[in-house]
Amino acid sequence: MPETWRAMEKLYDSGKARAIGVSNFSTKKLADLLAVARVPPAVDQVECHPGWQQAKLRAFCHTNGVHFSAYAPLGRMKVVADNPVVTSIAESLGRTPAQIALRWGIQQGQSVLPKSTNESRLKENIDLFGWSIPEELCDKFSEIEQVQALFFQLSVSAQNERALRGEQVKRVRNESLVHSQSIYKTMDELWDGEI
Ligand code: A2P
Secondary structure, eight states, X not given: OHHHHHHHHHHHHHTSOSOOOEESOOHHHHHHHHHHOSSOOSXXXXXXXXXXXXXXXXXXXXXXXXXXXXXXXXXXXXXXXXXXXXXXXHHHHTOOHXXXXXXXXXXXXXXXXXXXOOHHHHHHHHOOSSOOOOHHHHXXXXXXXXXXXXXXXXXXXXXXXXXXXXXXXXXXXXXXXOOTTSSOOSHHHHTTTOO
């Protein structure tokens, strides 16, 4: 990692990159990087949604001046659409479950990067300002059961379903980030057991 980061720092020094950052870094990996970095990472982008809230990593990023950015902030809608905490807050505020998940992320201080190919859902997903989730309702998110790396689990199951229907699928397996011959052999090793 130090060698790769030195190459990233060179890019930064040359002006070819205005900022350099990391993705899928656990608290431990980020601490290891910060210990050797001359230019600290600007951002750590990780999976984060009500079903994997990443409280420890978010706090660590905040303390160390690293921007925390959430990919899959809707948990692919699986956590969000069916979760009674999210749906009941949505109902009480007259918002959609997706908006509640995204607004929760913003109120945690992170940037959220939801994906949608649908125009009305894109509009829904940017209508997040001028209202907020009251603090007492935000506290209810702590009741949501946490699941590590849901995004990858769902990617695999969606591909399996498509393959079962006989569709051609480009395999991006759960092991796309981990491999028996890699230094990270399991998702748990990659994430240093963090949930
Ligand atoms: P679609 O592209 O048809 O809108 P994530 O960003 O957490 O990976 O979630 C992306 C998934 O959630 C996509 O399947 C997307 O489908 C769906 N999605 C995005 N925005 C919304 C929304 N506001 N309501 C319901 N589903 C949404």
